[in-house]
Amino acid sequence: MLARLLALALAALLVVRGLGLERGTLLALLLGALPLTLLPSYAVVAAAAVLRRRRLALLGCGLVVGHLLVLSPALGAAELPDGAEAAPRLRVVTANLYVLNPDPAAAGRALRELRPDVLVVPELSPDGMAGLRASGLLDDLPHSVVELGTRDETVGLFSRRPLADVSTHPVGGRQLPRATVSVGGVDVRLLAAHPLPPLSVLEPIWRASLADLAQEAEDEELPVVVAGDLNSDRDHAAFRGLLDAGLRDAHDSVGRGLARTFPAGLPVLQLDHVLVRDGVGGRITPLDVREVRVPGSDHLGVLADLAVQRGS
Numbered sequence: 001m002l003a004r005l006l007a008l009a010l011a012a013l014l015v016v017r018g019l020g021l022e023r024g025t026l027l028a029l030l031l032g033a034l035p036l037t038l039l040p041s042y043a044v045v046a047a048a049a050v051l052r053r054r055r056l057a058l059l060g061c062g063l064v065v066g067h068l069l070v071l072s073p074a075l076g077a078a079e080l081p082d083g084a085e086a087a088p089r090l091r092v093v094t095a096n097l098y099v100l101n102p103d104p105a106a107a108g109r110a111l112r113e114l115r116p117d118v119l120v121v122p123e124l125s126p127d128g129m130a131g132l133r134a135s136g137l138l139d140d141l142p143h144s145v146v147e148l149g150t151r152d153e154t155v156g157l158f159s160r161r162p163l164a165d166v167s168t169h170p171v172g173g174r175q176l177p178r179a180t181v182s183v184g185g186v187d188v189r190l191l192a193a194h195p196l197p198p199l200s201v202l203e204p205i206w207r208a209s210l211a212d213l214a215q216e217a218e219d220e221e222l223p224v225v226v227a228g229d230l231n232s233d234r235d236h237a238a239f240r241g242l243l244d245a246g247l248r249d250a251h252d253s254v255g256r257g258l259a260r261t262f263p264a265g266l267p268v269l270q271l272d273h274v275l276v277r278d279g280v281g282g283r284i285t286p287l288d289v290r291e292v293r294v295p296g297s298d299h300l301g302v303l304a305d306l307a308v309q310r311g312s
Helices: 002-019 025-032 040-051 054-074 104-113 126-134 200-219 237-244
Strands: 089-094 118-124 143-145 154-159 163-171 174-183 186-193 224-229 272-277 282-292 301-310
Touching: 002 025, 002 040, 002 054, 025 200, 040 054, 089 174, 089 224, 089 272, 089 282, 104 126, 118 126, 118 186, 118 224, 143 163, 143 174, 154 174, 154 186, 163 186, 163 200, 186 200, 186 282, 186 301, 200 224, 200 237, 224 301, 272 282, 272 301
Parallel strands: 089 118, 186 224
Antiparallel strands: 089 301, 118 154, 143 154, 163 174, 174 186, 224 272, 282 301
8 A cells, every 4th residue: 555655646746747737845846856756666666566566566667667767868968069179168167155154265265276267156145255255266257247235145157257248137036147258259148047946935936037047048149058056957847948948958968967966965956057058159068067065055066167169
């Protein structure tokens, strides 16, 4: 009976995922950890074999197939286009600083060692800004888009290269930085992102924010890089809207789609992303992606090395 109830619950979760019906905090969390949430499917198959329950075995096998289908987009790297390895590089790092970070200066020193060309910092507070400045990190990244004001936290965009078309854009109640950077003569539009988490009454705002971000990326003609803590991943319908807009997850592109970034101590959710999309004048290819420790943060950061090539 227990195995049957478990199988039915997992099957219902797969239906919710397939139809994009997730509503509420619990389903958002379960779907965010879906590669792990579906692991009991294999125990259902084993229980069916021991109990000699044919129907349960068929359901368990169906769950295993569903699990493999969930995993499949995350496996296998995309083929690199000709000339990508020799193209100019753009190193993008996104690092949720954590608004209660006890030592943002230590985080800044760790981030400085990564030598980012572009750095996106969600949960940036006035104390966090002071710590990053004290670390010397901002000396390497003199161009920025930051609107702290009197807010407890915001999102910062910092760049080693000059920025053009600087602005902020309202998404889900946040003013998010926007700018254009030139890489090897190719203009690339940078969209910093940090939708509110899908907790309680914020869940509809979370979905609407991701939909607005997808529309913004789709409307942009230039090649696009979206970076930040998106509070979502591929198993959320709202995140798949970003992929439908033509964005590609850098983790998936290099065959590391099963990487996790939250919580930092034992990551089970993939919340932090670098997404790319080709556009007028150029194309962007992820060459390498890895997770990085950010001292004092509850998230792992993401470092993505991107090749930027001229193209139509």
